[in-house]
Amino acid sequence: MNLNQLKLFYLAVKHQSLSHAAQELNITQPAVTKGIQRLQEYYEVPLVHKSGKNMELTRAGDNLFKIAKKIFELDKLADDCMAEFHNKGLKHIKMNASESFGAYYLPEFINRFNLKAPKVQVTLEVLSNRQVVENSINLKNDIGFVSFPVKDRKLNSIEIIKDEIVIILNPFHSLAKKKYLKASDLEGQMIIMHEQGSYFQKMIHDLLEANNVCVTMPITFSNNEAIKKAVEGGTGIAPISKKVAAKEIESGKLVALSLLSTPLYRTFYMIYHREKHISGPLKQFINLIQQ
Known part of the structure; x- marks a missing residue:
């Protein structure tokens, strides 16, 4: 087996593009096509079917792709491991x-x-979160941090921090004088939420549904700063991790109230590939996080 030909096949299938594979390896697209053809000739079995712009794998091709993926992941691990010995004066952690x-x-x-x-x-x-998980699986980082539990056999997932979710309000909001909130207090309120499809949003939806609470959610934002600014301006109220709004709460720009009957917590996880070479500096950082 020719490893160069295997890499051509692997990259073309991974990116679903002959031209992308050619660019990554700095060769011509016909060279990629020829390499895949020779690989098929070597194994005497078809590996791919061309369907429009897509490359559909045969059963043999699917099995070979899975093997190739493991081979080139190990190749990356070897490079990472040896890099630590190549230049001991320079260390690097990609997070x-x-x-x-x-x-x-x-x-x-x-x-x-x-x-x-x-x-x-x-x-x-x-x-x-999704990109962090994908990069960790594909060994494109040394370590990742996400806000939901990851269940992937390729990754170590370690719970590291738990933070209370509070409801933030403008100080002049009608609920701001309360000492705490019950789920029923949210009835009819305009709640500003994080972007659609987030784990955090699902958690809030589940809470409201469990308590038969109806709210309006006409606004979603993709980042926490925008959410805080909107609440400061009196647009609505918002669930958020307490630490995220700590400065605004301390300065009096926002009021934070806990949910009494059903307190919620946001848990953060540290993730890294199970086969990742743990360099000295990376181990030192992991230990610091876990202290």
Whole structure:
């Protein structure tokens, strides 16, 4: 078997594009096509069917793709492992995090880590939960942080932080003088929610449904800062992690009330590939997070 031909096949199927595979390997598209043809000739079995723009795998092709994926994931692991020995003076940790954790929790840990390991370069990319999980599965980061439990056999998922979900209100809102809120207090209120399809939004929907509470949700935002600004302006009320609104609560711009009968908590998880090489600096950071 020719590993170069296998890589052509793997990348073309992975990206569903011959041209994408050619660009990644800096070769021509006909060279990719020829490599896949030779791989099929070697195994004496068809691996792909061309259906319009899509590449549909045969049963043999599907099995080979799964094997190729494991091979090139291990190849990436080997590169990562050896890179640590290649240049001991320069260390690097690549992190992905969901918006809430990346903006409001992680900077504090990075600052503490930087004091202990000033020579380690840390890069943080804030992404959607889904993208963080995908990057972790595909070994495109060293470590990820998400706000929902991940059940994937390729990943280690460790609960690290739990934060109360509170309802934030403008100080002049009719409910702002209460000491706490019951689910029934939300009846008829305009609730500003995070973007559609988020785990957080599902949690709130489940709470309202369980208590037979009807609210209006005409507005959704993709980030926490926009939600806080809208509530400050009197547009409505919003459920949010307490730490996310800590500055505004402390300054008096917002009021935060707990849900008494059914308190909610948002749990954050640290995830990384089970076969990921844990370098010295990465292990040090993981230990810091778990303290």
